[in-house]
Amino acid sequence: MSQVTHLRPLKYRSIWISDVHLGFRGCQAEFLLDFLQSTECKQLYLVGDIIDVWAMKGGLFWPQAHNNVVRAILDKARGGTDVVYVPGNHDEVLRGHLGSEFGNVRLRDEIVHETADGRRFLIMHGDKFDQVVQNGRWLAMLGSRLYDLLLAANHRLNALRRRFGFGYWSLAAYLKHRVKNAVNYIGNFEQAVADEARRQEVNGMICGHIHHAEIREIDGVSYCNCGDWVESCTALVEHHDGTIELLRWTEAHQVLTSEQPVPQPQPAPRPAAAAAVAAR
Numbered sequence: 001m002s003q004v005t006h007l008r009p010l011k012y013r014s015i016w017i018s019d020v021h022l023g024f025r026g027c028q029a030e031f032l033l034d035f036l037q038s039t040e041c042k043q044l045y046l047v048g049d050i051i052d053v054w055a056m057k058g059g060l061f062w063p064q065a066h067n068n069v070v071r072a073i074l075d076k077a078r079g080g081t082d083v084v085y086v087p088g089n090h091d092e093v094l095r096g097h098l099g100s101e102f103g104n105v106r107l108r109d110e111i112v113h114e115t116a117d118g119r120r121f122l123i124m125h126g127d128k129f130d131q132v133v134q135n136g137r138w139l140a141m142l143g144s145r146l147y148d149l150l151l152a153a154n155h156r157l158n159a160l161r162r163r164f165g166f167g168y169w170s171l172a173a174y175l176k177h178r179v180k181n182a183v184n185y186i187g188n189f190e191q192a193v194a195d196e197a198r199r200q201e202v203n204g205m206i207c208g209h210i211h212h213a214e215i216r217e218i219d220g221v222s223y224c225n226c227g228d229w230v231e232s233c234t235a236l237v238e239h240h241d242g243t244i245e246l247l248r249w250t251e252a253h254q255v256l257t258s259e260q261p262v263p264q265p266q267p268a269p270r271p272a273a274a275a276a277v278a279a280r
Contacts, residue, residue: 009040013116014238018047018125018208019228021090022066024055029065031233035249036072041237044081045113046073046105047208047226048088048125055090077104084108088125088209112202117242119203121224122196126207129192186212190225194218206236215246 017035021027055061077083083105087094098109110124189210197205204222213227213234224244227234233249 009038010237011240012039012041012237013240013242014043014045014113015039015041016045016047016123016206016224016226016236017050017229018088018226019049019211019230020046020069021049021052021055021228021230022069023060023062024052024230025061026230027052027066028229028233029063029069031249032229033065033068033072035233035235035252036069036076039237041076041081043113044073044076044083045111045123045206046083046085047123047206048086048127049090049208049228050085050088051091051094053091053093074103074105082106084111084123086110086123086125089127089130113206115238115242115244116240119222119242121204121206121222122200122202123206126189126193126209126225129189129196129207130209186210190214190216190218190223194221194223197221197223213246213248215244 017032020032022029073083085094085105085107086109087107094107095109098107100107110122113121113123115121193205193207198219198221204224206224206226208226208228210225211228211231212225213232214223214225215236216223224236226236227246235247235249236244237247238244
């Protein structure tokens with residue numbers, strides 16, 4: 001995948017990413033690396049399942065692209081970005097080190113973020129609201145394996161699409177939106193998250209876990225889900241006025257790489273591209 005090098009970085013106040021699943025063959029590490037290298041922020045939140053320990057139990061898979069993602073995150077932390085890692089269920093081993101710090105990255109179980117316009121958002125991965133994960137671990141592991149097989153099929157499909165000049169498309173996301181039980185599961189999860197936000201008296205919740213990126217109001221509170229870097233390649237971003245938007249990087253990458261380099265010493269500005277690809 002070509003890198004966007006002729007444009008200035010997209011600058012945000014805060015960025016949230018979740019469900020990267022480094023160590024899993026379905027991880028879209030190249031897209032994520034492009035995103036990390038193309039953006040700057042004051043605060044970067046890693047909202048769980050960044051490393052997929054579950055997947056690595058079935059055999060080590062850790063290509064150079066996954067190393068590059070880790071290095072890019074640590075470079076941001078060393079460069080002054082406040083990086084907070086909130087572990088999820090696939091990297092729950094890190095929950096044994098909550099409160100500690102490594103490489104300028106802080107480990108927290110949950111944390112409250114205040115936006116530039118004064119709103120308070122509780123940040124957590126979200127697996128505590130998933131009854132399958134909490135009460136049926138074996139079923140969750142089985143579901144994870146079946147999901148892996150679906151994503152493998154998705155990978156082969158997109159390889160074929162690229163040969164014919166088509167962009168990235170998620171088969172898993174397509175099926176998820178059309179299977180009744182999956183739709184009901186997502187709806188129940190979102191309602192549980194909104195209820196927790198009200199209970200903790202915050203303006204909203206930012207989470208991941210279900211691989212379904214979304215920003216919407218539920219009963220007076222803001223529900224924000226980062227999505228993932230396996231199917232949808234999405235992130236939440238906060239602009240400097242406090243506005244939170246959902247960015248779909250596969251679409252953003254297509255917009256940015258289609259622009260022609262400006263034959264001037266100064267690179268072309270990037271904010272207009274950001275507005276074009278923001279989901280909301």
